[in-house]
Amino acid sequence: MTYTRRTFLTGAALALGAAAVGQQSSAVGQQAAGADKPVLKFKNGKFRILQMTDLHTAYNNPHEVAQAEMTVHKMREMLAKEKPDLAVVTGDMITSGVDLLDGGLEAAWENITRPFDQTNTPFVVTFGNHDHERDATMAEQLAMIARAKMNLTYSADPTHPGAGTCCLPILASDGGEAMRLWFFDSHSSPVIEGMGGYDWIRNEQIRWYRAESAKAEQRAGHPVPGLAFFHIPIPEFWVVHQSDAATGSAGETPGSPELNSGLFTSMIERGDILGIFVGHDHVNDYAALYKGIALVYGRKTGFGAYGDLERGGRVIELTEGKAGFDTHVSTPLREELYWSYWK
């Protein structure tokens, strides 16, 4: 395998040899379990998630390539600083120009997944609208991502629109399910004309969530506390956006779909989701509580595209045996916007 521009980011591309091991079957309901797959588990009663978002890596010209390099460097800095048990990237990871990159789209995904493999950090990605805007299908792109050994993303149901809608348990120290993490593909443009700028999470995905949530509740004997991650904020963000109750920057109105497909209401009814973490609106990084569910923006990580917030990520800290989380925004230089939600 020749390494050309692909190696511009680090010289450690050799580590990718292990990537072939990663196998993410899209069999219905299959968890990311397997001999080599990391298992998420509370350690000393704690579990730390680092949410990064809106990397916007692009390769159309040297400036964009440089930005992409800086973005990957920022990811490395954040991983080194926070040493999370799990990293989640909530979308808009690659924008354009992959044809100009040696190795094309595969290489572009490797650039993003490499930092996780190199630091042995389990990771999940959720696709953003930009990730949809290319010829490759979402399933094809997920397969590329799945080559990374630390990848835990999978498609719970291959008939779902998009890819990567799935869930993962976080185990308690005794091996039972303590919490569950939910990941949704929030798609890009509506498939029906005239329905506004952005698509909505679909009925099939909501149906899947409700069914899986009910199964988890049945096994545990109570709703299993969970967090949800996806790219495009749901319309409910508008309610908290206009209130004083949000902690953090609210630089732009939520770029949510015009149509509400009822995901939030389903989460209220299931009673398990503690918080929803999104990206998409680069100048927003606030957290707010709405009807008992936290609505939270990540902090933009990537240099590509607009937005003047200091690049970094959001740390979410979970405590075993308690339903809730502590969170704050973190950059290599500082920590800020501490916020908590404990039931």
Next chain:
Amino acid sequence: MTCSRRRFLAAGASALAAMPVSKAGAVPAAAGAAVDASAEPTAPRGRPMFRYNNGRFRILQFTDLHNSYSTKKEYAKAEKTLDRIRLLLEQEKPDLAVITGDIIVNSGGKTPVGCELLEGGVAEGWARFTKPFEEAQVPFVTTFGNHDHDREKSVSAKEQLEMIRRSPMSRVYNADDSLPGAGNCSIPILGSDGTDAVRLWFIDSLSYPKRRELSSCAWIDYSQIQWYRRESANIETLAGRKVPGLMFFHIPVLEFNQMRDRSQTFGHYGEDADSSELNSGLFTSLIERGDVLGIFTGHDHNNDSLLQYKGIVMAYGRKTGYGGYGPHDQGGRLIELVEGSDGYRTCIVTPGRTDYPWYWRARPRE
């Protein structure tokens, strides 16, 4: 008993109602078949159907009667309301009446029942309500409003549905007993070729959520939305195409708030839509299925407005009842379907006149 033309049609409809749901191409018994209406003392147990009447089908929507028999004053208002209904049925001679909820309420009594002054209690309240339709021989369908649910502790929605169904003019039924509320159902209007031309949908928009802090009023449930999606898909499979639909329920959905944009809204939007704060996604499902052309609700008495939003008409009825707050030009909303046309027309009607310009709407998305 003399068989007037209206009874003739109604009798035919009763006969049809006993048949199973038609498949595409199935031709029911001719509408003119002579059936003795008195042989069907209670509402037909099978799935009801309607037919285009000389290429037209007129629906008269009544809403928010707020009939109460708790105090003498309320009792008198209820009688006045039923008289108004009689008047409008005579004036408009619809093929179907739809009453979108808050029919019997409790406005003055000490308990939520609302029929304390009636010997026959709630059952009599419903019997009085159905009488004008029986007299005029107009089939009707009801959808429950939040107030109709107020007496759940003494008489459930399902029990009240059965009281309503005692009327030979009732066409409402429970399509799925597992759904919350009662009377969630759909009824086809058949074209002259006997196939599904239009589907009418009726939903119980329920009353209050279990956790009151979540929202001042309930939202249409996930299970009801899934039922609609499944049924809509089944209907499409059977017909080989999307069958245009009209949907009726009491409490408007959140999307009705778009009527704040007065530039596109016909009629009176006198108060903010009092919908659930939580959006359970019904409107989005209607968009995705692409068959329902219009939603018709009640609940907000000061509103009789209409707005086409993302291709779907959202419309309030005109308050019919003298009980409860609201304007004093009680009436109804007329919806007229024309077979084979690209849409339907609708306007507000009151005794002696119709109010607003007719409104056309195109057929469902391909």
